[in-house]
Amino acid sequence: MTVTEETAPASNYDRIGGASSVKAAVELFYDKVLADPELAGYFATVDMAGQRRHLALMLTVVLGGPNEYTGRGLAEAHQPLGIPVAHYAKVGEYLIATLAELGVPADVQDDVRAVLAQVQDQVVAAGERPGV
Numbered sequence: 001m002t003v004t005e006e007t008a009p010a011s012n013y014d015r016i017g018g019a020s021s022v023k024a025a026v027e028l029f030y031d032k033v034l035a036d037p038e039l040a041g042y043f044a045t046v047d048m049a050g051q052r053r054h055l056a057l058m059l060t061v062v063l064g065g066p067n068e069y070t071g072r073g074l075a076e077a078h079q080p081l082g083i084p085v086a087h088y089a090k091v092g093e094y095l096i097a098t099l100a101e102l103g104v105p106a107d108v109q110d111d112v113r114a115v116l117a118q119v120q121d122q123v124v125a126a127g128e129r130p131g132v
């Protein structure tokens with residue numbers, strides 16, 4: 001174990017280039033999510049700025065970036081939407097595909113997968129969870 005490894009590591013958010021990289025990822029991710037007819041409907045009544053904000057916040061959160069978010073909690077925002085596991089999984093895959101396309105390192109992608117798994121129960125509708 002070196003001193004470097006014991007030092008608090010830079011967040012994945014910093015490692016991939018911070019806000020400007022998140023902005024670039026949002027464009028790509030947004031295209032993928034809205035091009036999917038199963039997912040586009042969720043965002044139909046959300047304004048454009050709101051959609052981009054949602055995606056930017058989502059990326060920042062899952063990358064361990066600064067939590068400047070003051071909106072509703074994940075459960076409060078998503079439980080009324082009735083999101084099934086399948087749709088949650090699709091959004092997660094689009095996020096990972098976006099990161100891969102932008103050349104984000106594999107270990108960062110793995111961390112993102114782990115965070116996605118952690119927040120799944122807050123986002124997926126309670127009645128849609130297998131085994132619950």
Ligand code: HEM
Pocket residue numbers: 039042043046054057058061062069071072073074077078081083087088091116119123
């Ligand atoms: C890790 C997964 C996710 C994170 C971190 C996340 C994060 C967020 C955040 C921070 C908001 C803003 C809430 C607010 O403004 O009060 C939001 C809203 C929203 N999310 Fe997500 N989200 C995730 C997954 C999903 C998925 C899988 C879907 C749809 C399939 C989705 C659809 C929406 C919609 C439609 C809104 C707007 C709700 C409204 O304005 O009433 N989200 N999300």
